[in-house]
Amino acid sequence: MQTDFLKVEALSRIYPGSRGQAPLVVFENVHFSIGKGEFVCIIGHSGCGKSTILNVLAGLDEPSAGVVIMDGREVAGPSLDRGVVFQGHALMPWLSVMKNIEFAVKSRWPDWRKDKVRSHCQQFIDLVGLTGAEHKKPSELSGGMKQRVGIARAFSIQPKMLLLDEPFGALDALTRGVIQDELLKICAATGQTVFMITHDVDEAMLLSDRIILMTNGPRARIAEIVVNTLSRNRTRNDVHKDPQYYRIRNHLVDFLVSRSREMAQAPAADSDPRHPPEVRPGEEMDDQGIAKPPPAQKQPAMHLV
Numbered sequence: 001m002q003t004d005f006l007k008v009e010a011l012s013r014i015y016p017g018s019r020g021q022a023p024l025v026v027f028e029n030v031h032f033s034i035g036k037g038e039f040v041c042i043i044g045h046s047g048c049g050k051s052t053i054l055n056v057l058a059g060l061d062e063p064s065a066g067v068v069i070m071d072g073r074e075v076a077g078p079s080l081d082r083g084v085v086f087q088g089h090a091l092m093p094w095l096s097v098m099k100n101i102e103f104a105v106k107s108r109w110p111d112w113r114k115d116k117v118r119s120h121c122q123q124f125i126d127l128v129g130l131t132g133a134e135h136k137k138p139s140e141l142s143g144g145m146k147q148r149v150g151i152a153r154a155f156s157i158q159p160k161m162l163l164l165d166e167p168f169g170a171l172d173a174l175t176r177g178v179i180q181d182e183l184l185k186i187c188a189a190t191g192q193t194v195f196m197i198t199h200d201v202d203e204a205m206l207l208s209d210r211i212i213l214m215t216n217g218p219r220a221r222i223a224e225i226v227v228n229t230l231s232r233n234r235t236r237n238d239v240h241k242d243p244q245y246y247r248i249r250n251h252l253v254d255f256l257v258s259r260s261r262e263m264a265q266a267p268a269a270d271s272d273p274r275h276p277p278e279v280r281p282g283e284e285m286d287d288q289g290i291a292k293p294p295p296a297q298k299q300p301a302m303h304l305v
């Protein structure tokens with residue numbers, strides 16, 4: 001894996017204070033990298049700057065300091081190399097579902113013939129379960145349906161990097177599960193690189209390879225990066241059967257409940273923001289600090305009647 005497909009170096013965001021107030025340092029000295037084909041989630045309490053970081057990666061916002069390099073080039077504005085899905089749907093209200101997606105696909109591949117554009121878009125409309133709604137305008141769709149159009153549009157341009165800002169938050173549990181499964185399949189099939197904001201620890205554990213934990217703001221920073229050591233072949237139905245699952249989950253919940261605040265107030269004296277600690281709470285360690293192999297799965301007991 002190319003470990004530094006995306007490199008974030010010394011990123012800070014400061015908003016000037018208005019009417020004599022002190023400037024707001026949202027986050028500072030944030031460093032991390034994402035490998036090609038890697039799925040990274042970021043978790044942290046409201047206001048720690050997750051959306052701001054995502055907007056900087058997208059080229060929609062400028063950092064106060066620091067730099068983002070993707071595939072060897074500095075990010076300096078929006079690009080079709082990055083597909084973004086926001087919490088709000090950001091659709092063009094005067095265009096139908098099909099036309100909203102076509103607009104993006106035509107921008108990406110201006111030489112494609114009309115029928116090729118159409119069939120390409122249809123593939124992604126079908127994928128997100130909107131078959132039959134192609135000609136509806138956004139005002140005729142539910143919130144969840146609008147969100148699915150945004151997801152289809154971002155996937156359809158096959159970006160080098162997908163940036164997802166809580167994309168499934170507004171979906172009902174069933175649709176959310178279906179689209180999470182589809183996203184896993186697409187990522188496995190295409191090696192898609194993804195950076196995603198979520199508040200849902202189960203979603204992060206199902207989808208991601210690593211999870212970035214941010215301390216509370218202001219002056220938020222990366223507390224640690226959790227390596228998701230669950231098997232890559234996990235599915236929504238069996239992920240909780242892995243003995244690592246609750247160890248990782250408890251670690252994440254404990255961070256959100258208490259450590260995110262404590263670490264914001266008292267950063268570790270030896271912490272180096274250029275190298276946030278990577279932890280593997282799913283693995284049990286032996287006395288020498290070496291990860292024990294996961295226990296063999298027990299066969300379910302057979303009951304003869």
Ligand SMILES: Nc1ncnc2c1ncn2[C@@H]1O[C@H](COP(=O)(O)OP(=O)(O)OP(=O)(O)O)[C@@H](O)[C@H]1O
Pocket residue numbers: 015024026044045046047048049050051052053
């Ligand atoms: N244009 C702005 N001017 C001043 N402050 C801003 C501006 N935009 C965002 N902020 C502040 O920056 C901080 C981080 O905002 P951001 O939306 O990135 O947080 P977040 O972690 O994504 O939050 P949430 O989980 O609620 O979406 C917040 O305190 C917000 O009030």
